[in-house]
Amino acid sequence: MDDWAPLWLSLRVAGLATVAAGSLGVAFAYVLAKGRFRGRGLLEAAVTLPIVLPPTVLGYYLLTTLGVNSPIGRAWERAFGEPLVFTVGAAVIAASVSALPFVVRTARAAIEAVDPRLEAAARVAGLTEWRVARHVTLPAARRGLAAGVALGFARALGDFGATVMVAGNIPGRTQTLPIAVYDAVQAGDDDTARAGSLVLAAIAVAVLVAINAAARPRTS
């Protein structure tokens, strides 16, 4: 493979998407794990939806939400002078939405697994709910949070369907590595397809190995 632009673009998109889905996902996970409010079930369903929806359907809805005729799309165009769809920004949004449920589900399980006695002791000691979250719950759940963010990164890096719907397949602009692999297969360019697939698979394996290593508590 002689053009590595799709790899660098993929890493950039996945990196930004990981920041977005990571911070948003941990916040959602905390609210879902701790909150008791009306509409919690609905919120949970909404953030989980990207796992079960066909990626193209997810992409279609994103396209409708962010497109030039949508309020968000129009507001974006007024502010930045160009449409949001078929840009790197749209690719980042598609990857973030695809990655979000993986962060939320993993992080939520980690937050719920924190020993409630630690939190109770902190509350009795006078820590506000915000400080309990910051100093007790989230640090105690940090391995699970890291695993969730890593899974989110892997998912964001690999997104194809949603990204191609909202960001298109513009070589050098929005063509991420998974899309470049698809293109290469279509064009009969076996070398490029093989190299791109190998890189993506290697990164995925590395992420999974790192998650497993982090999940094992260090023995002292």
Place this chain on the structure above:
Amino acid sequence: MTAPPIPPAPGTRPASPLTVDVTVSAGRFSVSADFAAHPGVTLLFGPSGAGKSLTLAAVAGLLRPDRGTITLHGTVVADAGAGVHVPTQQRRLGMVAQSAALLPHRSPRDNVALAVASGTRAERRRRAGQHLDAVGAAHLAAAPTSGLSGGEQQRVALARALAGRPRLLLLDEPFSALDRPTRTRLRALVRRIVDDHHLPALLVTHDLDDAVVADRVVRFEPGATVGQDDLDRGRPDRLAHLVGLGEPWASGCSG
């Protein structure tokens, strides 16, 4: 450091530090507790599963009672009928449970410093050091928290409990996971803290030996309190007589 208690006006009784008259539930189990705590150490004594810890959790504000009221130093902190529930954080309590519940990712000093209510980071850490010193754990300030022995953990937990300047100390079987010599030392430490700070304390236990540090006992049977009595620290065997465990040979010989 701690202000001496305000002497009551002549002819009036000081308000009880704590009065409890509640029903608390967890799942299908519920306990009805009715007692008042006095200055000094009040045992909540009874068999495992009687509802002592559940009662303590309601006093701490970690559970809302189904019925009744809890009054702390004259302030109603829980009233199920009126929907009053003062958040745990505002009740100014110190708690030490069977598990010390220290944060494993922070040093003992940081664990205590987090409970210091105000001040810069440096001031909090300095205060934490003083509290650790007061429980004989100054040398553990920077030790790895996960490497502390059971007794060391409970000392740090006591320091943390004191760091919030509590008005009431809640002790939920704090000695039960410790070996006998450590238990004896920590009992003496708790007694000294209670006396030095004029701090009322509730001590949940099913261990008759804890009577040596107690001034009073609230007796629990499964699901309810059944009475309260004064104890004499000089005569710790009184508790055994009260709960019918004294002179176990007596019934056998009389028949």
